[in-house]
Amino acid sequence: MHDQHPADDQHGRERGDHDAMSGEEIVIKPYTAPAGGWGSMRGMAEVLPGERPGVDVLDTLRRQNKPEGFMCVSCAWGKPAKPHIAEFCENGAKATAWELTKHRATPALFQQHTVSEMAQWPDYDLEKTGRLTHPLRYDRATDKYVAASWDEAFAAIGAKLKASDPKKVVLYSSGRASLETSFMYSLFARMWGQQNLPDSSNMCHETTSVGLKAAIGSPVATIQLEDYDKCDAIFCFGQNVGTNAPRMLHTLKSCRDRGVEIVTFNPLRERGWERFADPQSPLDMIAGHETKISTQYHQLHAGGDIAAIVGMCKLVIEADDHAIANGGTRVIDHHFIEQHTVRFEAFADYCRRADWDELTRASGLTRGAIEAAARVYMRAERVIAVYGMGITQHRYGMDSLFVLTNFLMLRGNIGREGAGPGPVRGHSNVQGQRTVGITEKTELAPVERLKTLFQFDPPTEKGWDTVESCRAIIAGECQGFVQLGGNFLRATPEHAKMKEAWAKLPITVHIATKLNKSQLVPGQESWILPCLGRSETDLQATGRQAVSMEDSFSHIYGSIGKVKPASDTLLSEPAIVAGIAKAVLPPNPNVPWDAWVGDYGLVRTAIENCYPDKFANFNERMFEPGGFWKGNPAAHRQWETESGKAEFNVPRALNASGFTDKDGRFRLITLRSNDQFNTTVYGYDDRFRGIRGTRMVVMMNRDDMARLGLQEGDTVALESDAEDGVDRVVEGLRVxxxxxxxxxxxxxxxxxxxxxxxxxxxLESHVPAGKSVPVRVRT
Incomplete structure (x- = not known):
């Protein structure tokens, strides 16, 4: 099962087709079926049996994303008040089976294999070892992880952290940790005197938090799930619905059934935006009926969204100018602009001066394509703009988001029913973590309430975000890394330097359910602390506990796990956070860690006291069908910006990539497969793209292949074309x-x-720009 994984060599290279599925033939064949349908059923049928699921998996799926049920650990799409019979998607089912696998990574596994050996295994094989069962300490003498007691772990970790400078230790969290755990984690950080709290948002969607906050005063979507029932056009940018948020396809199908136009901008043709067969409709399944999702599909350059949106805005503004000059019907919502916005004229003048040759060259689209999209926008009364990391993960990602906001504001499509920005978040609680204090920014934390409620002086110095944490690690300044979920080292850029520096960290601590690459590059002292999964029964002093999370629409849901835990030795995430906090901090009678672990309702009361405007009556409301809305001022046209109004912004560039095109340079888009969630690999079948048996591929346009003299199946290398003098090469990629x-x-x-x-x-949000990476192809 354990194929060799290439080590990074001293020259900064990765080698070989290192993760072709063992015993599996590599098959590259176009997939002709729609998203959903029988293909989704087969996808689940292939992956689920490998986890040896029991009846508890079926019961959990029955309860998944339903009131009084279990909230999926996968994406953050909304959970309707009136759910479908099966309110889960293919990837949600895979995530549940992955968590409830019968495979176990017991201490015996770690006695059979050294860390150096396991570090060579593919990500998939590491996941397949199963659930971690015991606390583990790295023994450098034998190069193995060995079992330890919880008391031993907390004492050793506490001693090491207390001897460190808290301002030089990173406390990272992934987007799956609950609101309760996240609040406790952030409180521990601030009571310790620091706020180095990077998280999954820093990796992915931080541009939304920064950009929307600057433009409209709200860092999140202004729409709710029901707004999709009231819109008459949807514009979609840089988001792969079929892989990243498949349950959204039911919402889109419903929109298409009532005639809503859906205009999609994305470099690749992604099946979910093309066609969908509803697997919950027996008639559709039997008859082979499918729904066309996008009424227009525009394949622009990676980073070309700014130019495409500016082109549409130019057409809207010029149409309105023509209406004014000729006494026609106005196109722009001037009442909204005059009452609610600033700097409209500066942006309008910029658009009027924009040159069509530059717009088409930067976007990669024809003028006719942009005009067709603009016509849909001008005739629609209520427009939702859906987007994902395809517009945020660029050098000028902020500018992409600003022009998208400008686009919506031209016709008053923010702050009313059926209209507004709708960023699609990835991880299940990545948005909620920021809500309850996982932030490196003092201005986003309730500092005065923390000081009053818990009687300590919170830090005011800005902490490290993801990029700043990586800088500190590489520079040797970081003194420790605690990881609440996630696979930080595997997910970060600059991997060769990061891997070398990571091994020199004085201490690394991993709170996790499964084995991953980050754990197998141990620091000078390293611990793995296994935790309960969200689907498992969490019994504490006062009985069965529930946790909560927030979706992409700012709705809060309760979740109850009912499956027997994978091991009797597991602790819950709140219990582990409390254990570390008690080992590091002096006692504080205002922070009852043990009582909080015994009753998570007390944690929710503390959250409510810190954020009374968002979490009023938290315990009483957490199981409301459809979740309870924490509110959003911008949804009511209350603009919490510097000017007190929604703000138009002129973009700094038309090409969001931040680098110029030149001969031989390509824009690389890094992508998920259909058999993947973040760094978790469920299998080797990227069904929609027709790639099976390997992940070591590079997808290319046929004209580019011909120009380079390449045929399908040829093996090439990609090398960095960043102008920084660093040699970065990945070899063994199949064309x-x-x-x-x-x-x-x-x-x-x-x-x-x-x-x-x-x-x-x-530039502003520090999100790694993984959707437009400058590279060259080496044959």
Whole structure:
């Protein structure tokens, strides 16, 4: 099962087709079926049996994303008040089976294999070892993890952290940790005197938090799930619905059934935006009926969204100018602009001056394509703008988001029913973590309430975000890394330097359910602390506990696990956070860690006291069908910006990538496969893209292949074309002909994260710019 995984060599290279599925033939064949349908059923049928699921998996799926049920650990799409019979998707089912696998990574596994040996295994094989069962300490003498007691773990970790400078230790969290755990974790950090609290949002969607906050005063979507029932057009940018949020397809199908136009901008043709067969409709399944999702599909360059949106705005503004001059019907909502916005004229003048040759060259679209999309926008009364990391993970990702907000504001499509920005979040509680204090920014934390409620002086010095944490690790300044879920080392850019520096960290601590790559590059002292999964029964002093999380629409849900835990030795995430906090901090009678672990309702009361405007009556409301809404001022046209109004912004560039095109340089887009969630690999079947048996591929336009003299199946290397003098190469990539614009390439992360320089990030938000990476193809 354990194929050799290439080590990074001293020259900064990765080698070989290192993760072809063992015993599996590599098959590259176009997939002709729609998203959903029988293909989704087969996808689940292939993956689930490998986890040896029992009846508890079926019962959990029955309860998944339903009131009084279990909230999926996968994406953050909304959970309707009136759910479908099966309110889960293919990837949600895989995530549940992955958590409830019968495979176990017991101490015996770690006695059979050294860490150096396991570090060579593919990500998939590490996941297949199963659930971690015991606390583990790295023994450098034998190069093995050995079992330890919880008391031993907390004492050793506490001693090491207390001897460290808290301002030089990172407390990272993934987006799956509950609101309760996240609040406790952030409180521990601040009571310790620091707020180095990077999280999954820093990796992915932080541009939304920064950009929307600056433009409209709210860092999140202004829409709710029911707004999709009231819109009459949807514009979609840089988001792969079929893989990243499949349950959204039911919402989109409903919109299409009532005539809503859906205009999609994305470099690759992604099946979910093309066609969908509803697996919950017996008639559709039997008859082979499918729904066309996008009424227009525009394949622009990676980073070309700014130019495409500016082109549409130009057409809207010029149409309105023509209406004014000729006494026609106005196109722009001038009442909204005059009452609620600033700097409209500066943006309007910029658009009027924009040159069509530059717009088409930067976007990769024809003028006719942009005009067709603009016509849909001008005739629609209520428009939702859906977007994902395809517009946020660029050097000028903030500018992409600003022009998208400008686009909506032109016709008053923010702050009313059926209209507004709708970012689609990835991890199940990544948005909620920021809500309850997982932030490196003092201004986003309730500092005065923390000081009053818990009687300590919170830090005011800004902490480290993801990029700043990586800088500190590489520079040797970081003194420790605690990881609440996630696979930080595997997910970050600048992997060669990060891996070398990571091994020198004085201490690394991993709170996790399964084995991953980050744990297998141990620091000078390293611990793995296994925790309960969200689907499992969490029994504490006062009985069965529930946890909560927040979706992409700012709705809060309760979740109750009912499955027997994978091991009697597991602790819950709140219990582990409390154990570390008690070992590091002096006692504080205002922070009853043990009582909080015994009753998570007390944690929710503390959250409510810190955030009374968002969490009033938290315990009483957490199981409301459809979740309870924490509110959003911008949804009511209350603009909490510097000017007190929604703000138009002029973009700094038309090309969001931040680098110029030149001969031989490509824009690489790093992607998920259909058999993947973040760095978790469920299998080797990227069904929608027709790639099976390997992840070491590069997707290329046929014209580019011909120009380079390449055939399908040829093996090439990608090398970084960043102008920083660093040699970054990934070898052993199979060429796959794909429907992608010339000059653009596609490939999977985390394998190709190796090619992303640390300093290639969104300028303001510091999100790694993984959707437009400058590379060259080496044959």
């Amino acid at each position: 796959v002909a794909y429907n992608i614009p010339p000059g653009n390439l596609g490939g999977y992360y985390p394998e190709l994260n190796y090619l992303i320089p640390l300093e290639h990030h969104a």
